[in-house]
Amino acid sequence: MSSSGSYVRKGFVDGAAAARGIERLGDAGRPLTDKLAATADPDAALEGLLRLAEVLDEDVEGAGREMLAEVADDEGTAMRLCSVLGASAALTHHLVRHPEHWRELTDPTLGTTRPPAYAVREAMLTAVGADPHAAEPVAGLPDAEAVDALRVEYRRILLRLASRDLAHHVGIDDAAAEISDLAAATLDAALAIARARVGETARAARLAVIAMGKCGGHELNYISDVDVVFVYEPAASESGEVDDGTALRAATQLASQLMRICSDHTREGTIWPVDANLRPEGSQGPLVRTLASHQGYYEKWAKTWEFQALLKARPVAGDPDLGRRYCEMVAPLVWSAAERDGFVADVQAMRRRVIDHIPAHEAERQLKLGSGGLRDVEFAVQLLQLVHGRADTSLREGATLSALAALTQGGYVGREDGERLHEAYSFLRTLEHRIQLHQLRRTHVVPEDEASLRRLGRSLGHLSEPAAQLDKQWRYHRREVRRLHEKLFYRPLLGAVAKLAGPEARLSLEAAEERLAALGYADPRAALRHLEALTSGVSRTSDIQRTLLPVLLEWFADSPDPDAGLFGFRRISESLGRTPWYLTMLRDEGEVAQRLAAILGTSRYATDLLEREPQGVKMLGESLVPLSAEAVLTEMQALVERAETPEAAAVAVRAVRRRELLRIACGELVAGTDVALVGQGLSRLTDATLQATLDIATESVRRQRGLDAAPSRIAVIAMGRYGGFELSYGSDADVMFVHEPVEGVEAQTASSFATAVVSELRRLLSLPASDPPLEVDPDLRPEGKNGPMVRTVESYAAYYAKWSSVWEFQALLRADAVAGDEALRARFTELIDPLRFPADGLPDADVVEVRRIKARVDDERLPRGADRHTHLKLGRGGLADVEWTVQLLQMRHAGRVVELRTPQTLPALEAAAAAGLITAEDAGTLAEAWRLVSRVRNAVTLVRGKPYDQLPRDAQERAAVAGVLGYPQGSSDQMVNDYLRTTRRAHAVVERVFWE
Structure with a gap:
């Protein structure tokens, strides 16, 4: 038998009583000692267990001993039962009153499975004798029995729930x-x-x-x-x-x-x-x-x-x-409540009234209503929901933590602030639950007696100095809630945005520079010059700028590049000048201002687009989901009809493209648009641009040649990442052109016309204009740069039959007919399907050739000085690794696995896993790497303003990329580590699957 001192060291308060109690447990004592000692109140848990055994023995002789033996033999049951007995006197009383309910805790699913709501409803209705499947269930038990049965069943289910909460x-x-x-x-x-x-x-x-x-x-x-x-x-x-x-x-x-x-x-x-x-x-x-x-x-x-x-x-x-x-x-x-006059003032006043009604003796120990308590978080979250939930339905969550997560995801609350609020609120709610669970009494006041604090501290995992550790943790979270509540509740975007407050408006130049430097501005003097330019004068514009800038400066400071954010804001403001809607929108639509600040302080690419298309600021208050190709094409065609020259028509088409590039970029930056959706949006936008420009070019050449009708039908075949529906911001549009003479037209005439149309299309897309260029790259065509720009279907068929290599069939895996004559597109697809998806699979010699080419690409294409571990396209576990692996699986097996016949990487991976060609785990690893590298590649272009296939070395750029990917501030190293780990795992899969 252990000494009383040893039980005290384990966590019991009364060591002597614990020793006697453990001895009374008999053979179950030793295996249950540690389980009892790990509970919130080991002494109460031991006493409750002994009492439960006695009650069982009173009902059936020996039942108590059998229960103890069974519990001691089942670690999960022991953990659950002891946890409840040590934390809740009320549930201990219930078990003593209904001892048969201890068996509820033997259920092994309690640790992993939350009961569905319908099952809980059925159990409650059945307990009172009602048919749970009736339209209007009516209790079938006598009234008093039904009322008691309701309470017993309620606590039975609550017992199971509490055991899950405490033990698992x-x-x-x-x-x-x-x-x-x-x-x-x-x-x-x-x-x-x-x-x-x-x-x-x-x-x-x-x-x-x-x-x-x-x-x-x-x-x-x-x-x-x-x-x-x-x-x-x-x-x-x-x-x-x-x-x-x-x-x-x-x-x-x-x-x-x-x-x-x-x-x-x-x-x-x-x-x-x-x-x-x-x-x-x-x-x-x-x-x-x-x-x-x-x-x-x-x-x-x-x-x-x-x-x-x-x-x-x-x-x-x-x-x-x-x-x-x-x-x-x-x-x-x-x-629509947020549109009511005095809405913000009403809510703030309501919060103050709640605080004023807290009893003075409870103020410092109130979890719910006190300063830094639960209500602070709930009020702030609810207010932000009501203000922004008008336009953003994702914020319409009932639970505070879910709403807070939605607010954080939507950019209404900073990620770090959101995480800290989540942590603080979770702690406060958990503490509230532990307080209430003891006696099942409605209270929100932290007790003051040492025994209760000890029990609560242990229930939260503080087994050493539980009361002191609990007090320290509680006070820390209260401070955090107070700080964040002041920041979120009273300052940003609530009601009329406050003007520069007293001391801030009267800072000396030196003090202003110090403050800006402390906020993260690298060039405070330049920032002051921008502020002066934006706010000088007595015009309405200057007055609104003075209203906006305090909040914007803070948001810029939270971005990776505050200086760029402020400078970009100045340039856009100067461009829009006195446009009446611009500053009013920023003042009144908080989401727009916050999105604009985030974009300007993060992305050179989006900032450049905004400077070329300042009207795009309006878009930040709209949906940022990429539009369909049909919607974009319809708009482009309407503009083309009004243009007087081919050049003017092409400029109009490219203006729509510029605006939609901005929509997609902003969606990824501030609305969390998924990387696959970004690739699809960019590809659809390119489809529409090529279709509209092809129509312009066809009509232009027809008129130049004085023809009544076009002598040839033309189609555009997307290749590479464009064909795979996976374009990134800096991707060229890899294409091939196919044509077919109209019936009765000579082949030479049709070919000449088609070649002229393609030349005109490329000329129109290269005209100087204020939008990112769309480079149409036809080098994947047969014979490359030396081959004809346009071929007929028959010419393609003849070439592929006689001269093509396995790499060209591999390239055709991502071919997708996207623009031009639909019948011709279908004919071309019928031609290439047997070539890229051979019915008998890929011969062994061709498999070897594909691997040889991949090895050569790995050795020769990586730029000099590039880091193979962080090169996005050709690096270890990068895009090429994943895509070549998928393409080899397609060429080898798509002849018999129809689902593999897709130009897209992720659907092909899913199909390969479903067909058993690759394990689900390996497919998931490759998909995770492909998505991450694609996201990083997009983020790098967004941050730098131009394509770059290397993870940035510059600390500020790296931080900005991490921010675009959703990492909190200061997490650049974590982002790099996640990237290296993910690509390393993917490369290991490539080694097994591609090089097998």
Whole structure:
């Protein structure tokens, strides 16, 4: 037997009592000692375990010993049971009252599987004798039995949930969502009991229960009021609709009974109060309203706080269709609330009132309402949601952490700030849960007694000096919340953006330079010159600039290159001059200003486009999803029709292309457009540009030659990354041209015409203009630069039959007919499919040749001085490695695996894995590398303003690339390490699969 001192060292407070208790456990004592010692309160856990064994023995002799032996033999069960006993006196009491429920914790799925909401609902309804599949379930047990059964089943499921939370660390958001699902199921079961109580009258009304607050947001605490709103409609009957008076009485009875069923105390205790005071007119208003009555109130009388409360509204019980209609009705009202006069001031005042009503003796220990508490985060997040959620539906999340993640992803909250807020809020919510779990009491105050602090600290993982470590961690997160709350809640983009505050407006030049330097500006004097140019004078423009710049300066400071951001802003502002919408949009549309600041401080490529197309600032308030080729082509063709010359038409086409390049670039920079979608968008844009310019060139040559109709049909075949739908910003458009004489036209005449059209197309695309050039590269055509620019299908067929090499068939893997005559495009595709997808696969000699060519490319094409580890295209695990591996699989197997017949890399990889040609793990590794390298390649071009196939060595450029990829500030090294690790793994796969 161990000494009492050894038990104290393990974590027990009363070593002597622990020694006696462990001895009473018998053979189970030794294996369970460490499990008990790891709990929040080892002494309470041991006492609870002994009491549970005694109760089991009282029911069935020897059952307690059997339970102990079984628990000691199952580590998972032991961990779960001991964790609950050590953290929750209330659940320990439940286990003693219902000892058979200990077996719930033997379920091995508890560690990995969250029960679906429908299963929890079925369990709750079944417990009260209701049919869970009925349209309106009615409890089948006698009333008192049903009410008690509701409580017992509720705690049975809560016991399982708590064990998952404590033993398996499921995360605060998952735990809160699971509690919310349980609350929703409880409301449905309580409504079933209420229907049984009300009887036949209940059929007169359809009732929906709308959860608000934390239950509505899927973030309920262990014990909390459940905020609801009731909406009803008269039910239809065989003789028509029930009159409203009868339906109102039925709905009121149902709602009243439901509230009573949940909150009444019985021999099995209570559950929680159901609070309906968030309904229209609060406690003074009717308990239930029709949908039309709710709508009328919200449209005419509701205050700002009521719309804030509706942020989290969701139907949880009763009639699902009615609940859905209620939420659909209130959603537009919620998301237009920010347009109400005085919206921001109302919300800020509401926050101040909450703080003022905190009891003085609780102020410093309040987790929820105190300064630096949960409500600070929730208010800031909800306010930002309401302000920006009008236009950005991704922000319409009920749970605070989900909404915070959406705000961070959307750029409304800085990534670092978002991460720190997430960390702080998660800690505070977890601490709140641990406090409430002990007695299942509704409290948000951190206790002061040493025993409670010790238990809480241990429950959060602080086994050494738990009380001191808990206090340190809590105070740190409170400070962080205070700091971030002040930054996010009162300053940026809320209401009218504040003018330069007192001391800031009166800084000396020296002090201003110091401040700008501290913010990260490398050339503070130049920054001051820009500020002077932007704000000097007494015009309305200067006044708005003075309003905007304090916020913009901070946003520029958060970007990789603050100086470039401010300088770019000055140039765009000077270009747009007194354009009335420009500064007003930046002042009133916070998202636009924030996006503009991020773009100007990060991307030379996008900044150059904005300087050439300053009207593009408007686009930052729109969707940044790339447009379809059809939409772009339609616009281009409309402009071409109005142009008087081919040159003017080509300039108009290229202007549309310039604008859409800006859309795609901005989408990747600030809206998180996926790299595959970027490649598709750039490829579609090139399709439209080539089609529109081909039409211009065809018409121009026809007119020059005085022809009534074109003597030849022409098609454009995309090759390389363009054919693969995978263009990047700096890619050339690799193409081949094919033509076909119109019936009755001589071959020479048709060929001459087609060659002239191609020449004219290339000339029009190379005209000097203020847009990035579109280089049309036809060098992949048969015979390369020495071959004819345009061939017929028959000429291509003859060449491929007699002279082509395996590398040309490999090149055809990515051929895609994208522009010109559709029938001709189809004929060309029919020609090349058997060549690039040979029915019998690739001969061994050709496989060797492909590998030989790859080895030669690896040795000879890498630029002198380039680092093979960080070269994006030809480096280890880079684009060439992945794409050649995929293409070899295609040439060898696409003859029999139809799904491999795609010019795109990622779909081909998926097809190869599905066909068993490569393991799913290897395919995933290659896909991950391809996506990462493609993202880095795009990011490098966006940052530098021109293509570059090497991971940047310059620290500022590297930081900017990391920022474009979504890394927080100061994470450049992490980005490089992630890149090297990902490409190293991909290269290992290439070594196995390509060089096998």
